[in-house]
Amino acid sequence: GAGVSQSPSNKVTEKGKDVELRCDPISGHTALYWYRQRLGQGLEFLIYFQGNSAPDKSGLPSDRFSAERTGESVSTLTIQRTQQEDSAVYLCASSLRRYNEQFFGPGTRLTVL
Amino acid sequence: TQLLEQSPQFLSIQEGENLTVYCNSSSVFSSLQWYRQEPGEGPVLLVTVVTGGEVKKLKRLTFQFGDARKDSSLHITAAQPGDTGLYLCAGGGSQGNLIFGKGTKLSVKP
Numbered sequence: 001g002a003g004v005s006q007s008p009s010n011k012v013t014e015k016g017k018d019v020e021l022r023c024d025p026i027s028g029h030t031a032l033y034w035y036r037q038r039l040g041q042g043l044e045f046l047i048y049f050q051g052n053s054a055p056d057k058s059g060l061p062s063d064r065f066s067a068e069r070t071g072e073s074v075s076t077l078t079i080q081r082t083q084q085e086d087s088a089v090y091l092c093a094s095s096l097r098r099y100n101e102q103f104f105g106p107g108t109r110l111t112v113l
Numbered sequence: 114t115q116l117l118e119q120s121p122q123f124l125s126i127q128e129g130e131n132l133t134v135y136c137n138s139s140s141v142f143s144s145l146q147w148y149r150q151e152p153g154e155g156p157v158l159l160v161t162v163v164t165g166g167e168v169k170k171l172k173r174l175t176f177q178f179g180d181a182r183k184d185s186s187l188h189i190t191a192a193q194p195g196d197t198g199l200y201l202c203a204g205g206g207s208q209g210n211l212i213f214g215k216g217t218k219l220s221v222k223p
Contacts, residue, residue: 004155033210033211035213040218041215041216042119042201042213042214042215042216043156043201043203043211043213044213045206045210045211045212045213048210056210059210091155091156093155101146101158101161102158102211103158104154104155104156104157105155106153106154106155107153107154107155
């Protein structure tokens with residue numbers, strides 16, 4: 001079966017523009033996570049969806065960041081009025097259930113000029 | 114706040130050498146996971162350790178979970194260039210997410 005996919009793989013944008021990143025999780029996985037990874041750094045938790053429960057948004061760095069998920073399928077991460085410090089790889093992961101092994105997508109490399 | 118500290122941050126060795134990387138915390142974790150990430154890809158799970166004192170082996174890789182479940186180590190025997198990558202440890206956060214360390218970047222030269 002297919003793994004986690006993300007699109008686009010690369011995104012270059014100008015400061016102040018909005019961007020939308022997409023994640024297609026593995027079918028049947030109820031949990032979905034977004035992380036940010038700056039160059040040479042570990043993974044920074046952003047947001048977590050579990051089934052139809054309210055998402056855990058505790059990792060979102062500012063109100064310019066938001067994410068949605070439709071049921072147990074696709075998720076989109078939106079960054080409004082992008083800043084240069086938003087440049088990073090954004091990774092999505094899904095797992096069968098909370099606390100299970102997470103399967104990661106290849107990430108979206110965002111560059112804000 | 115639960116934090117995981119990994120050491121060393123960087124490691125460059127010759128093929129055939131042995132190495133150990135460490136993952137430490139002041140917090141107790143119910144389980145710890147080790148991932149390897151190659152450039153341009155997402156992390157891939159290597160192993161999950163759940164019991165204090167547990168030792169798991171995956172070919173040339175040996176993983177150990179500390180008795181108090183606050184630390185873990187990864188030992189690689191006779192490292193190969195294919196072992197090159199970023200090794201990340203992760204523990205289960207209270208909200209269901211994973212808390213990651215900053216990783217150890219390993220380079221194995223032929």
